[in-house]
Amino acid sequence: MKDRDLILMKSLIESYVREGLPIGSKALLRSSHLSVSPATIRNIMADLERQGLLLSPHTSSGRIPTTQGLRIFVDQLLQVKNLRGEVIEQVKRSLNPENEVQTLLSNASNILSDMTKMASLVQVPEKPFQRILQIEFVPLSDNRILVILVLQDNIIQNRVIQVDRAYTRDELSVMANFLNHHVSGKDLNTAREELLQQMIDEKQQLDELTRQAIILAGQGIDSQANSQNKTNSLHISGQTNLVSMASHGQIDNLERIFQAFKQKQQILNILERSMVADGVKIFIGEESGEQSFQDCSIVTAPYKLEGEPVGVLAVIGPTRMPYDKVIPIVDVTAKLLSSAITQKSSDIR
CATH class of the missing domain: 3.30.390 (Enolase-like; domain 1)
Structure with a gap:
């Protein structure tokens, strides 16, 4: 893709994430600040649509990104924001190593939901690591x-x-x-x-x-x-956030998602694929391989005990989530949870 194509993609997706509406050529020309004609913008958008990166949801000329378009945005165009110091301190306070392990896992799920305003979950390790x-x-x-x-x-x-x-x-x-x-x-x-x-x-x-x-x-x-x-395998928080998102048209098939939360196996299948990931892993739409989450994005990261992955935490929201904000929150929470669990285990020895 040419540089101007990438600039247009970035501008279109940022606008879509912010407003949730199809973007037309005139609006895209204004937001991209490119020195080209409206006709050129229309031609580029048509070309991106032929490549499967954009689509027209209605008969209007506006476009929205496809899963493939969002993937290019996340992998190549996204500028992840650094978390403010006070935000990191807030996560640290929630993940105090003096707490019991189950409390740490529950707190991690709660803080993820509170900070992202989405659903979050933390996997309870299949293998017990109590000392x-x-x-x-x-x-x-x-x-x-x-x-x-x-x-x-x-x-x-x-x-x-x-x-x-x-x-x-x-x-x-x-x-x-x-x-x-x-x-x-x-x-x-x-x-x-x-x-x-x-x-x-x-x-x-x-x-x-x-x-x-x-x-x-x-x-x-x-x-x-x-x-x-035999104990509960997931700590889930913020499910009501998805209800609000569904009411604003950000998520479809809410009943199917809640059923997946209840049965848990689909979620565990996704988390299992994230266990060996080196840091944050992102599933956009149908990339998860689970029909229940085809219009959701799932941002995951493993947490570790003494450097060995023992579980995964995740945030679940619409595909038009603010990835630049969600990714660092998931990343930092996973690292601080790993540190808390490792420190707690070391203190027991």
Whole structure:
């Protein structure tokens, strides 16, 4: 595309995002400040329409951008604004590492919605990353053992497991001391994997009591992980913002979008594609691959624990959203959430 074509594209889309109306050649000539004739503007617009970048929604001569046109705008023409210092401080206050992890995730969703005036969501990690502070075993009747897991945020989880024989309190105390030495300060998945790997690597060296300790701990940790995976998988905020946008003609098929929020699988499919993204990823219209969001744009970014992605946050709004404002808000929130979660996990050790 020629430079003047790009200038016209940029001017047209900025006007469309701002006003939501088809742009005619005369209005585009005024806003673009190009020294060309109205006929030239019409010819360029017609050419951009043939390329699939613009379309005429009505019989009028005005045009609006297509998904492909918005993609070129976002990738090549958009000038992202830096967030003001006070805005960054506001996000930091909402994501205080002293809060519990679930509170941090919920706050991140709320602050995204408040700042963008759109719907927002934060994915709860599929793999639990709460760190183990302590593990204890208590003997029960009928060859059962109560496994007590003390996790960060003062969370205590109890699981009753069935064993092949009765164990004395002294035996269980020895098991617990061994496990606390090896797993304290580690997240659930890491603890389980390291214990099982140790049993494989040192099959000949481990005594029977130590092997049983690893097996019992693995059963207790598995129960806790499965329990967490049954919890709500998304924190969603600002759905009422979409109602307002729909009433102003910015979003169609609102009922379908709300149904997708309720069922969640379509959203999770989109977020899964964003998990390994290097920073912000943007789905415009049908790019999401989900029919429910074909007239929406979704701006996503992964958040990380110690540099490893564990979940995704997102803002959902109309395709004519102010990308220059939404993108930095999503980016900064993801980075500050990553920092808060990592700091909290480090403090637990």
